[in-house]
Amino acid sequence: MAAVVSVQNLRKRYRRRDPWAVDGVSFEVGPGEAFGLLGPNGAGKTSIVKMITGLLRPDSGSISLFGMNPGVPAARTELGFAPEDPDFPKFLRAPEVLDYFAGLLGLDDAERKRRIPETLAFAGLSGERRQVRQFSKGMKQRLGIAQAILGRPKLLILDEPTADLDPLGRRDVRALIDRLKASGVAVLLNSHLLSEVERVCDTVAILARGRVLKEGAMDEVVPEGSNLEEVFVQLVEANQPQHDSVPSFISEPGA
Amino acid sequence: MNGTLAVARYTLLEMSRRRLLLVFFIVGAGGIALLGIGVRAFSSLLVPAIEIHRSDGSTVSAADANRLIELTFVSNLISVLGLFALLMAFAIGMTAIYHDLESGSAVAIFSKPVSRFAFAAGKLAAAIVAMIAIVGVLGVEARLVMLLFGGGLEEALSLEILAAVANAVTLMLVVLALSSWMNNIVAAIVAFVFNGVTSVVNALHQQVNATNQGGLEGLKAVVNVAYWLVPHQLVSSAPREIVRSEFLIINTGPDMPPVDDVVSGIPGPSGAGDILWWLLVVVVLCGLLYLAVRRRQV
Numbered sequence: 001m002a003a004v005v006s007v008q009n010l011r012k013r014y015r016r017r018d019p020w021a022v023d024g025v026s027f028e029v030g031p032g033e034a035f036g037l038l039g040p041n042g043a044g045k046t047s048i049v050k051m052i053t054g055l056l057r058p059d060s061g062s063i064s065l066f067g068m069n070p071g072v073p074a075a076r077t078e079l080g081f082a083p084e085d086p087d088f089p090k091f092l093r094a095p096e097v098l099d100y101f102a103g104l105l106g107l108d109d110a111e112r113k114r115r116i117p118e119t120l121a122f123a124g125l126s127g128e129r130r131q132v133r134q135f136s137k138g139m140k141q142r143l144g145i146a147q148a149i150l151g152r153p154k155l156l157i158l159d160e161p162t163a164d165l166d167p168l169g170r171r172d173v174r175a176l177i178d179r180l181k182a183s184g185v186a187v188l189l190n191s192h193l194l195s196e197v198e199r200v201c202d203t204v205a206i207l208a209r210g211r212v213l214k215e216g217a218m219d220e221v222v223p224e225g226s227n228l229e230e231v232f233v234q235l236v237e238a239n240q241p242q243h244d245s246v247p248s249f250i251s252e253p254g255a
Numbered sequence: 256m257n258g259t260l261a262v263a264r265y266t267l268l269e270m271s272r273r274r275l276l277l278v279f280f281i282v283g284a285g286g287i288a289l290l291g292i293g294v295r296a297f298s299s300l301l302v303p304a305i306e307i308h309r310s311d312g313s314t315v316s317a318a319d320a321n322r323l324i325e326l327t328f329v330s331n332l333i334s335v336l337g338l339f340a341l342l343m344a345f346a347i348g349m350t351a352i353y354h355d356l357e358s359g360s361a362v363a364i365f366s367k368p369v370s371r372f373a374f375a376a377g378k379l380a381a382a383i384v385a386m387i388a389i390v391g392v393l394g395v396e397a398r399l400v401m402l403l404f405g406g407g408l409e410e411a412l413s414l415e416i417l418a419a420v421a422n423a424v425t426l427m428l429v430v431l432a433l434s435s436w437m438n439n440i441v442a443a444i445v446a447f448v449f450n451g452v453t454s455v456v457n458a459l460h461q462q463v464n465a466t467n468q469g470g471l472e473g474l475k476a477v478v479n480v481a482y483w484l485v486p487h488q489l490v491s492s493a494p495r496e497i498v499r500s501e502f503l504i505i506n507t508g509p510d511m512p513p514v515d516d517v518v519s520g521i522p523g524p525s526g527a528g529d530i531l532w533w534l535l536v537v538v539v540l541c542g543l544l545y546l547a548v549r550r551r552q553v
Contacts, residue, residue, distance in 0.1 A: 050362075050552075050553075053365075053366040054365065054366065055362060055365055055366060055552065055553050056552045056553075057552065073258075073368040073369055073370045073373075074368060075368075076366060076367060076368045077368040079366065079368075081362075081363070081366040083359070083362045083363060083366070085359065086359065086362070086363060087358045087359035087360050087362075087363075088360050088363065089265060089266075089269050089354075089355065089360050090269075090354070090358065091268075091269045091272040091273065092265060092268065092269060096265065096268065099265075100261055100264075100265040101363070101364075101367060102261075103257055103258070103260065103261025103264070103265075104257070104258050104261050104262075104364065104367040104368070104369045105367060105368065106257045106258075106368070131272070144363065147363055151367075
């Protein structure tokens with residue numbers, strides 16, 4: 001089956017003097033597949049995700065989103081994207097934000113009336129009357145996930161989706177991913193919560209300094225008797241300079 | 256089209272909830288009402304008590320005195336509305352696009368199947384509609400306040416409001432385009448300086464071309480070239496007609512200069528060339544805004 005998203009030899013840097021933020025990354029995600037993108041801070045995960053969603057232009061390499069360039073609006077019709085640290089027009093309320101995004105998705109009135117209340121209920125924002133500027137980070141994250149699923153995407157990209165969620169919210173997101181996978185939706189999950197990734201993803205790519213260190217099916221990447229966190233730490237430590245991260249004054253006597 | 260409408264609709268809704276615009280609107284509406292009521296009350300008390308003398312020493316009749324007060328009021332009203340429209344231009348221009356781009360809202364919006372063109376068009380439409388609506392409501396209020404004076408200058412006021420909106424739209428587009436490239440406060444400062452330079456060039460052009468004095472050909476040439484490099488500030492016939500009417504009431508002696516010479520230093524109504532130039536500037540600024548939004552990586 002054709003890949004939903006295909007990334008080939010992708011490179012990106014923000015200024016000429018900077019090192020490559022993304023350096024020759026390639027991978028594919030197929031329908032119904034949950035793909036985990038892992039890496040330490042600054043590994044290039046969010047840059048990759050932003051290039052796939054058409055928000056950033058790659059310096060070289062190619063991206064095919066549903067067979068099209070992600071810069072073309074039609075390519076993003078079946079894409080849902082929940083950004084890391086999401087934000088929305090701050091004077092709007094949650095139903096208005098979803099109605100705004102339904103308009104951008106081209107949903108008709110009947111579909112809006114059906115989907116918006118259900119999506120708000122899923123996000124736990126049904127009775128919420130405050131404007132977005134009064135939302136907590138967790139509420140914004142819930143709204144971010146809500147707008148991402150509103151268009152019934154065939155590819156859902158979740159960038160650190162559970163970072164600001166409480167345990168119940170995390171459970172809901174895990175259940176959502178399971179449901180989406182079962183209905184053939186591809187999921188690209190970018191998360192630091194390795195146990196979560198190990199639980200829901202079929203395939204994983206581990207990045208450091210913009211390069212893919214290891215990629216493959218979860219059972220290929222994680223040998224029997226080990227776990228994803230051990231593999232991740234070993235790979236990343238072997239590929240970037242190590243330093244004692246605890247300040248020396250912490251362990252000084254009499255502190 | 257759906258995308259443009261959605262962006263325009265919710266940008267307007269957001270603007271309607273911004274306190275800054277609301278405060279500006281209340282100040283403008285209150286200011287116009289106070290100006291009208293204040294001038295009317297002031298004139299009611301003073302006109303019977305004072306005498307206004309013409310240049311030939313004769314006394315201005317009570318009807319002419321009232322007419323003078325009305326002309327002064329309309330002249331002030333035009334200045335207040337022009338200033339208010341410029342304030343709105345800054346308030347809308349600094350917020351309509353900048354906050355979406357800076358807050359991260361643009362990340363979620365641009366990942367939807369909406370083109371940057373549709374987004375920019377929606378924002379522009381909302382900004383222009385908001386400007387027309389707010390200044391329009393104040394214009395209606397101004398016309399109602401003018402009823403206190405007996406009326407007769409409504410047409411002049413309507414055309415001048417149209418010109419004020421057109422000039423404010425140009426400035427708003429400059430702020431919008433700049434705030435898509437840079438910080439919105441820096442954008443406002445740059446636009447403020449640009450607007451100052453534009454006003455000076457427009458005024459110089461008016462003065463230099465109204466003067467028949469010889470030896471100014473070099474200056475005229477420089478000013479004329481500069482004039483076609485900046486947006487033309489549109490003007491109705493109102494400012495010139497107000498000065499003409501005031502002059503004709505006050506100055507009646509035989510040795511008075513011709514009224515046409517007196518008013519030639521006041522900006523006259525903009526011609527078709529000025530309006531076309533304004534239109535071209537608006538199109539260029541809209542194009543620059545689109546390019547800024549299109550290039551923007553969020």
